[in-house]
Amino acid sequence: MTVEEQSTPENNILKAAKEIFQKKGMAAARMQEIADEAGINKAMLHYYYRSKELLFEAVFKSAFHMLAPQLNEIMNADTSVFEKIKNxxxxxxxxxxxxxYLPNFxxxxxNRNPEFVKNLIAEKNFPNISKFKQQVNHKIEAGEIRPINPEQLFINIIxxxxxxxxxxxxxxxFVNINDEAYKQLMEDRKTEVADFIINAIKI
Amino acid sequence: MTVEEQSTPENNILKAAKEIFQKKGMAAARMQEIADEAGINKAMLHYYYRSKELLFEAVFKSAFHMLAPQLNEIMNADTSVFEKIKNxxxxxxxxxxxxxYLPNFxxxxxNRNPEFVKNLIAEKNFPNISKFKQQVNHKIEAGEIRPINPEQLFINIIxxxxxxxxxxxxxxxFVNINDEAYKQLMEDRKTEVADFIINAIKI
DNA sequence: ACATTTGTCAACCATTTGGTTAAACTAATT
DNA sequence: AATTAGTTTAACCAAATGGTTGACAAATGT
Known part of the structure; x- marks a missing residue:
């Protein structure tokens, strides 16, 4: 059981705060609403997390740490470029x-606070794409994929x-479909996206 | 000279409101800040646009109308699929x-208010991709591009x-570059993106 | 010239919001 | 039973915020 799943007051608050912050964003989120969601008094929020700002930071870092390591693991794995794209x-x-709600959050x-990225970069497990870039350049030299700037390819994947x-x-x-059909399109993309990218670069 | 560029009080306010709303979003934007940006009294905002909500709506629609017609024109033009992607x-x-700041805004x-899309769809000039879908399906049948769901292709382009x-x-x-270098990457994408997509679907 | 509408402003108002406080409750420890 | 430390709450506070008002000026029409 990870620390996020334990039922301490801190984690209950964090879970409620995630819910509200991710749905509404920092500015529109209300401390009272977070307290209600957590089923506690508003003063408790300040007891455990001094201020809205600090509570928000805790939520943001927790959210980022759910995503970034995944990206890092895959990019630094000992697998081929094509495998990485698929995985x-x-x-x-x-x-x-x-x-x-996570990616949008x-x-x-x-975007609201671009300097925040600097804090994140300093932490370990921040995604590093140098290995990926090397692999791509190698494949290009070997004539197995079309010439492309590895950074552009990475941006395309993301x-x-x-x-x-x-x-x-x-x-x-735009596509004029309902939520159900859209979710199905997303399911299809689990393989569709990788196929599309690989077709674009394969010779 | 379009109506947006005339120097009426309404348009000065709208311009200032765009600046602030697009940088900060609805919730974090302050009426006082918009008034300062426009160089007028806060009461003037309410005189010309009854409420924050209405001012926001005016800004949002104006922003959307700068983008949507472009997309529509290109998608409904009498040009080939490849031309449309390039253009x-x-x-x-x-x-x-x-x-x-426009796309993020x-x-x-x-995302904050998904029902808002319904209002937009009702208006004319809302992007319609049916012609694009037809063209793609036609090209697939003719064996000129790989089989792909036209909706997925459209999502990829966007x-x-x-x-x-x-x-x-x-x-x-992620890519670990400064603003200058990133802007150059974006410049390169003006042709890079279309090439990538066309390679992905061309047989 | 006069009256009426339109535009502008400083001061004000009611409400909301993040944050505090002091008292009360709980549960272990002595 | 008394002490202590941690936890919880209702009531409160100051600042900020969207919005209003009433006085006044500047056009506009007659």
């Missing part, structure tokens, strides 16, 4: 289908996996 | 480089073009 797409989409708050969740309300409108 | 990528990225607020801007703070951290 990341499949794992990431499965994960986000279970935590739909992180992106939104990083974009194709993350945006369909962040942009869901808009895309549902 | 959209190039036009969209050029546009967003000039209005960097729209996505963020649509994702590859929009996400690099919304996720910029995060991606800058």
């Amino acid at each position: 990341f797409s499949s794992n990431y989409i499965s994960f986000v289908l279970k935590h739909p 992180i992106i939104q708050e990083l 974009s194709l996996n993350i945006f369909p969740f962040i942009g869901a309300p808009l895309l549902k409108g | 959209f990528s190039s036009n969209y990225i050029s546009f967003v480089l000039k209005h960097p 729209i996505i963020q607020e649509l 994702s590859l073009n929009i996400f690099p801007f919304i996720g910029a703070p995060l991606l800058k951290g």
Whole structure:
């Protein structure tokens, strides 16, 4: 049982705060609402987490730590480029289908406060793509994939996996389908995205 | 000269409100800050736009109307699928480089209030992708592009073009480059993205 | 010239919000 | 039973915030 799942007051508050912060964002979230969600008095929030700012930081870091290590593990694994693309797409989409508010929350708050990234970079387990870049360059030299800037390829992988969740309300409108059908499209993307990327770079 | 560029009080307020709302979002934006930005008294905001909510709606619709028609024009143009992909990528990225806060603003607020999409759909000029879908299916039957769900292809196009801007703070951290270098990557994407997509679907 | 509408502002108001306090309750420890 | 430390609560507070008011100026029409 991980520390997040224990039923200490701190963790109950953190769970409630996640719920509210991720749904509404820092500015629109209300301490009272978080207290209600946690079933406690508002003063308790300040007892365990001095301020809204600190509670928010705890929530944000907890959220980020759910995502980043996954990315890092896959990118630094001893598998081929194609395997990495397949594994990341499949794992990431499965994960986000279970935590739909997470990506939007992180992106939104990083845009609100871009300097926050510096704190994250300093921590260990922050995703490092140098191995991935090497592998891609190697494959290009070996003539197995088309010439492409590895950074652009990385951005493409991330974009194709993350945006369909962040942009869901808009895309549902454009494609003109209901929630059920959209969820099915996301399920299909677990393999679809990797196929698309590999076709784009394979010679 | 379009109506947005005239220097009426309404438009000055709208311009100031855009600046603040797009940078901070609805919840974190302050009426006083918008008034300061517009160089007027706070009461003026309420005189011209009854409430924060209504001012926000005006800003949101104005922002959306800058983006949506472009997408619609390109998707319904009498050009080939490949041309559409090239035109959209190039036009969209050029546009967003000039209005960097716009995509994140729209996505963020649509996530906050998903029902808002319904209002937008009702308006004319809301993007319609049925022609694009037909063209893609036709090309598949003709054996010119690989089989792919046209909706997935559309989602891919949008994702590859929009996400690099919304996720910029995060991606800058992952790729570990400064703002200048990142902007150059975006410039490169004006052609890079279309090439990538076309390689992915071309037989 | 006068009256009426429209625009502008400083001061004000009611409510909300994050945060505090002091007292009360609980459960272990002596 | 008394002490102590940690936990919980209701009531309270100061600051911030969206919004209003009433006086006043500047156009606008007659």
